[in-house]
Amino acid sequence: MTSFTGMLFLKKIVCISIIICLFFSCKKDFDRPEWDVDLLTPLMKTTLTLDNILPDSILQTQADTSLKLVYQTNLFDVDMDSIIKISDTTITEIHTITFGSIASPGSSFISESEERSLSIRSGVELHYVSIESGFVEIEILSEIKERLIVTYSIPSATKNGDTLVLKDYISAATNSENGYLLKRIDLSGYELDLTGVLGDEVNTFVTLAEGTVDTLATGPVNINAGTTLSYGLKFIDVSPYFVRGYFGNQQVHVGPETTITNAFNRISSGTLDLDLIDFDLEIKNGIGVDLQMTLNQLGSSNTATMTSNSLSHSSIGTPLDLTRALLTGGVPEVTYSSYPLAINTSNSNIDQLIEILPNELSYDFDLFINPLGNTSGGNDFFYKKHSIETNLKVEFPLSLIANNLTLEETVDFNFSEEESNQDIIDGTLFLYADNGFPFNADIQLILYDANMTQIQNLPIKNYIEAAPVNAALRVTAKKESIVTVPLSSFEIANLYATKYMVLKIAFTTTAQPQFIKIYEAYELDIKIVGDFSYNVNFK
Amino acid sequence: MKIRIQIITLLFITFSYLSVTAQTSSDFFADTTQQFSVSLGANYTYGSSVVNSAFLNKFIFGGKIERADKDEAYHQLSNENRVGGDFNFGLKVEIPLDTFFKKTNVSLIVGVENNVHFDAQFSSDLFQFTFDGNKQFEGERIDIGKTNFNYYTLQKLNLGLVKYNKFNGVLAKEGLSINLIKGQESQFMKITEGSIFTAEYGKEIEVDLNYRYHSSDTAKTGIAAFNGVGVTTDLFAEFILKNGDKVYLGVNDLGFVRWNNNSIKIAADSNFHFEGIVVDNVFDLNDSLVSNISRDSIIDDISTENTKTSYLMAMPASVNINYTKVFNEKWKINVGFYHKILSNYVPLISVNGYYYFNPKLVVRGHVSYGGYGKLNTGLAFSKAIKKHFDIFIGTNNIEAFIKPNSAYSNSGFIGLKAYF
Numbered sequence: 001m002t003s004f005t006g007m008l009f010l011k012k013i014v015c016i017s018i019i020i021c022l023f024f025s026c027k028k029d030f031d032r033p034e035w036d037v038d039l040l041t042p043l044m045k046t047t048l049t050l051d052n053i054l055p056d057s058i059l060q061t062q063a064d065t066s067l068k069l070v071y072q073t074n075l076f077d078v079d080m081d082s083i084i085k086i087s088d089t090t091i092t093e094i095h096t097i098t099f100g101s102i103a104s105p106g107s108s109f110i111s112e113s114e115e116r117s118l119s120i121r122s123g124v125e126l127h128y129v130s131i132e133s134g135f136v137e138i139e140i141l142s143e144i145k146e147r148l149i150v151t152y153s154i155p156s157a158t159k160n161g162d163t164l165v166l167k168d169y170i171s172a173a174t175n176s177e178n179g180y181l182l183k184r185i186d187l188s189g190y191e192l193d194l195t196g197v198l199g200d201e202v203n204t205f206v207t208l209a210e211g212t213v214d215t216l217a218t219g220p221v222n223i224n225a226g227t228t229l230s231y232g233l234k235f236i237d238v239s240p241y242f243v244r245g246y247f248g249n250q251q252v253h254v255g256p257e258t259t260i261t262n263a264f265n266r267i268s269s270g271t272l273d274l275d276l277i278d279f280d281l282e283i284k285n286g287i288g289v290d291l292q293m294t295l296n297q298l299g300s301s302n303t304a305t306m307t308s309n310s311l312s313h314s315s316i317g318t319p320l321d322l323t324r325a326l327l328t329g330g331v332p333e334v335t336y337s338s339y340p341l342a343i344n345t346s347n348s349n350i351d352q353l354i355e356i357l358p359n360e361l362s363y364d365f366d367l368f369i370n371p372l373g374n375t376s377g378g379n380d381f382f383y384k385k386h387s388i389e390t391n392l393k394v395e396f397p398l399s400l401i402a403n404n405l406t407l408e409e410t411v412d413f414n415f416s417e418e419e420s421n422q423d424i425i426d427g428t429l430f431l432y433a434d435n436g437f438p439f440n441a442d443i444q445l446i447l448y449d450a451n452m453t454q455i456q457n458l459p460i461k462n463y464i465e466a467a468p469v470n471a472a473l474r475v476t477a478k479k480e481s482i483v484t485v486p487l488s489s490f491e492i493a494n495l496y497a498t499k500y501m502v503l504k505i506a507f508t509t510t511a512q513p514q515f516i517k518i519y520e521a522y523e524l525d526i527k528i529v530g531d532f533s534y535n536v537n538f539k
Numbered sequence: 540m541k542i543r544i545q546i547i548t549l550l551f552i553t554f555s556y557l558s559v560t561a562q563t564s565s566d567f568f569a570d571t572t573q574q575f576s577v578s579l580g581a582n583y584t585y586g587s588s589v590v591n592s593a594f595l596n597k598f599i600f601g602g603k604i605e606r607a608d609k610d611e612a613y614h615q616l617s618n619e620n621r622v623g624g625d626f627n628f629g630l631k632v633e634i635p636l637d638t639f640f641k642k643t644n645v646s647l648i649v650g651v652e653n654n655v656h657f658d659a660q661f662s663s664d665l666f667q668f669t670f671d672g673n674k675q676f677e678g679e680r681i682d683i684g685k686t687n688f689n690y691y692t693l694q695k696l697n698l699g700l701v702k703y704n705k706f707n708g709v710l711a712k713e714g715l716s717i718n719l720i721k722g723q724e725s726q727f728m729k730i731t732e733g734s735i736f737t738a739e740y741g742k743e744i745e746v747d748l749n750y751r752y753h754s755s756d757t758a759k760t761g762i763a764a765f766n767g768v769g770v771t772t773d774l775f776a777e778f779i780l781k782n783g784d785k786v787y788l789g790v791n792d793l794g795f796v797r798w799n800n801n802s803i804k805i806a807a808d809s810n811f812h813f814e815g816i817v818v819d820n821v822f823d824l825n826d827s828l829v830s831n832i833s834r835d836s837i838i839d840d841i842s843t844e845n846t847k848t849s850y851l852m853a854m855p856a857s858v859n860i861n862y863t864k865v866f867n868e869k870w871k872i873n874v875g876f877y878h879k880i881l882s883n884y885v886p887l888i889s890v891n892g893y894y895y896f897n898p899k900l901v902v903r904g905h906v907s908y909g910g911y912g913k914l915n916t917g918l919a920f921s922k923a924i925k926k927h928f929d930i931f932i933g934t935n936n937i938e939a940f941i942k943p944n945s946a947y948s949n950s951g952f953i954g955l956k957a958y959f
Binding site: 031032033034035037038039040041042043044045046048051052053266407409430432503526527528529530531534 | 597598599600601602603604605609669670671672673674675677737740741742743744813814815816817818819820821822
């Protein structure tokens, strides 16, 4: 073979090879297959009971297996700060040298004790405070031109028997700058005796300031008359665990304030008529003082429907005497005194407060502390954890009339998945319901985008029919219903755009205008089946 | 420099299209002497006993499979439905050993090739379920058993010897080749028994499944993936009869591949009952209805064994027997039998007629029945260019190009052999 022929040969091989290579390399550019299928598949199965509807309530079964709803909540507390407040207290002590002297290293040149007062609410006279948390900051300024050993103690403050003491060095002052020391001490666990040096004072504690020339000073130091040693004392965020003393003859007003209740938070609209309601309000006093409480107002409101009602009952506006709690000497530390208020549909309009399906309860009251004066001889007490509690207990049998009582829930919804290889073309959702409740249920499914802008209210055919009842208004058998949700390509497109779905179920009791009881065994079985045309693809 | 590297890479890939294909240039122009040669080529074939070429083309190359495509396929369903195909390309070099060892009638064969293979057998119900969904089977139980699927891609290094013998002045060859295999990718599934029941109104679905699935390491894919090793043997011999006719006997791919320990095995023999996702409280419903149905969770639900373990795959060995009769300088006929075991293949009977326009241009007509499809008719051309090249191109399924709706297989081949 000549070299020319060889070159020609190689060129031809290369050309043909490239053509073959390019031909087969096109494989990666192939499209993907797709086809349509009709799928019939169960999607979801659930059983709805009253536990699902009223999750935060406690359902109790009565003797006849009918249900009673018992809802308990703490309406309000009165905390310690409302009655006794130890404010941040700043005290400055300036110790001035009266006569000039020469102090040798190690010799003390000042030792002075003082009585100081804590800033406490006016009229409150405390003997003793056990501190749960807080700090004291001690700031010392020295004009003495030698390093000193300063000791600052609060003999009234002890922890496990040890006095609170700050002992530290403070640098020598110069012609332009004083010696300076700042320390912060944690007061958690300290006990404060507020009776002063002789034990006959109130709100008063004792301090002791001492100054000593540093033992390592090079020689005696000249302390001129008029030279000062200043101590700044600052109590910060002192929160007592326990206090004792006389809490004064003070009046405290609380309110108007509101508290949130979530008992009916899933109910968005409709009306509810309840047969009977018991509303027990128990006011408990855990403080060692006599109290007189006047409930000025107690009400409920539904902010969604803009409706509200105030309680009309003999207790409103009437002073209620609460005797002082007693110390037990053990655990729990106190025995509460209690004042129960029995409010029901026959002595009040309490049903009106409940039937508006409130999401807020409001209150306003006055507290009169020690209405009879210092009857305890200065032995009022207050444990932070034992305050004034107001416990609310609402109890009513589920004997009711409901009209379009609508439960609403917003659920996250994400129909489009990265991994999904299937696109729904159209179809129908079938909801098969076996209803054991004596009420009809209308369903709404509302689609929202990511900004909670409504996209569409899905068309729904039919409703869940109420179970039949006998003469005693008791369900005799479950009722089967089929609810359909036709999904055209328009609805499917909207579903793919949906980020939130609002599910609304509106209940209307049967046999109206009679009140109908709900029994323990009642339940609603739901099965959702999808009948869809899918486009199977491998994109 | 970069361009040069790319060109070199391209050339390497191009020359790597080794061919131990069903068609070789010697089918058209019989070797008359032992000669140093380089062959390269590629071939593909795919077919089905159920779906026609138009359907298969859409399934493989993309496109919407329409109602008419599916209805046409349903008419072809039987108790044994199959689909399968191969795509091979490679390069082979034949080196006469007289160059090295003074052996005058033995050549060394060295080659590399890439093989892609898939085959499957499936029940009629499963096919209809796959392409039309389960709604049509409401209230019925369908049989998805006796289903299997096998797919692999691998590369081979061929080392072999060919011995040239002369009988009555006619050259006949016999040879042996050892093929070392680098396994790239494999998937295998076998459903021994299985059924799907769709209750009335779709209120529940019950799946009864006894299946086994193997997959090579899914973390390593592409041509560089080395997920298995194996070896196969090719054997062939040609016999010249007294009347000058030739008989060819050959066995290819007799061997196995062992896929490594990172391979996945999923298996189950269980009954699964589905009534929808159980939601404890409809008022705490979240997007779990859709997003919690992940592929992993479904696999967990329908498997009782999900492990990483190696597995051994027997290669689908093929047997090839054919008889060639040369009538004169213009006409030659060839009758053959070809079968591929362990691959849902139906023995293929073929007849090839050759017409030589002149000693350097030949046309071949092909008729066969079997394989993955049904009746095949083909046409191929081969041209000898001077003394240095034989080139051939053709198909065994010309009907797939003319009337794809009536064809059940498709194939094509192209090759080049250069003599030195």
